[in-house]
Amino acid sequence: MKRISLYLLLACIAIACQKEDELTNRIDHRNLYAITDDATDSIQHKRFELYTTYGVPVYFNDTIEKIFIKVDISGDSVFRYETLDLNWAFNTTNQGTVTYKTTPLTTPDLQMKALRFTEIFLKNTQAALYPHAIWLTKDCHQISSSQLTTISFLSRYRNLIFSNFESLKEEEMESTSLTYRNQLVETKLGNYEEELKLFHAVVDEKSYNQDWSTFYPDEEIPTWMGPRKPWTARALAEEYNEDPGASSLMGTFRNEMTKYGKWTDEQVDEYILYSRELVGRQGFVYFDKNYGIYYTPRNKQEDLELYLREMMKYPRKEFLSRWNHCPLVIKKYEILYAIIRDELGVEL
Secondary structure: OHHHHHHHHHHHHHHHHHHHHOOOOOOOOOOOOOOOOOOOOHHHHHHHHHHHHHOOOEEOOOEEEEEEEEEOOOOOEEEEEEEOOOOEOOOOEOOOOEEEEEEEOOOHHHHHHHHHHHHHHHHOOOHHHOOOEEEEEEEEEEEEOOOEEEOOEEEOOOEEEEOOOOOOOHHHHHHHHHHHHHHHHHHHHOOOHHHHHHHHHOOOHHHOOOEHHHOOOOOOEOOOOOOEOOOOOHHHHHHHOOOOOOOOOOOOHHHHHHHHOOOOHHHHHHHHHHHHHHHHHOOOOOOEOOOEOOEOOOOHHHHHHHHHHHHHHOOHHHHHHHOOOOHHHHHHHHHHHHHHHHHOOOOO
8 A cells, every 4th residue: 555655656746747847938038019021011011111210110900919828728728918008198097987999990091191190200209209109090089988089199108099090181291290299298298297387387377368469558460551459479370381361362471461561571570570579578489279369378288288389399599599588488498498308308
């Protein structure tokens, strides 16, 4: 009996040793986000070009890799999925309060259009702002308990999502990419609440959502028929090609004053500089985007958006030269510049 028990013990030890010998290192050292080339597939080749040029993988769905793990006791294969997760933000998660619903982008023409836009975005964006991955979709909706929101651009913890390419015009890609880049910076700036308080404190809260005539009651705006009150910041729109009067018979401010008002281009340029000085005296860099040329930015958020657009458009030296006569604008610049350069690692 003792001999049988000994044999059983030795058999168990042998089996255990055999199991131990079968243990292997299952750590997967592959870069799951690396994009491989396929010269016969123009879409895949373009993705590969973007990856090798900018180091950013671009996807048309949220599943990056399907990795085999094992066969379970029922004989079924077990896989691990590497996916792009939109629920993670920079410092929190949605915790189930918000979900996202996307429709895959499958049409080759739209896929190539989306990749062209992505390339423009990456060209216009500093490397320090590059995401870990970019996800391109046909459409994207943010779903919460109170509303359904259509999204064209979304910045999450490591990933960006671009959507709605059917409605994006080719001639709008450049300006749209810059808008998204600025929104990305603005999102990251949200982590620096104390510094942003200093930025907003430069301007008196009572200065928001005011007629420019509140500050300049005696100032007149030139028109082709002669000066008129109240003064507006219309001339500044020339620098962004978004003059709200451009659809009228007179067209833009420059067109109106050179064609009908008999001004020279030099006179228009001088007046633009003067208008910039009037706006800058109040600590602003532009008029309100929605309320128009008659109003200052309507709130702090609008002011920050407009300021970032101006700030990201010009290198530091050129920005300071443009606004050197406006100490409030310069003071706000230095506050944001310290965050963007020192904290975010973006050199302007």
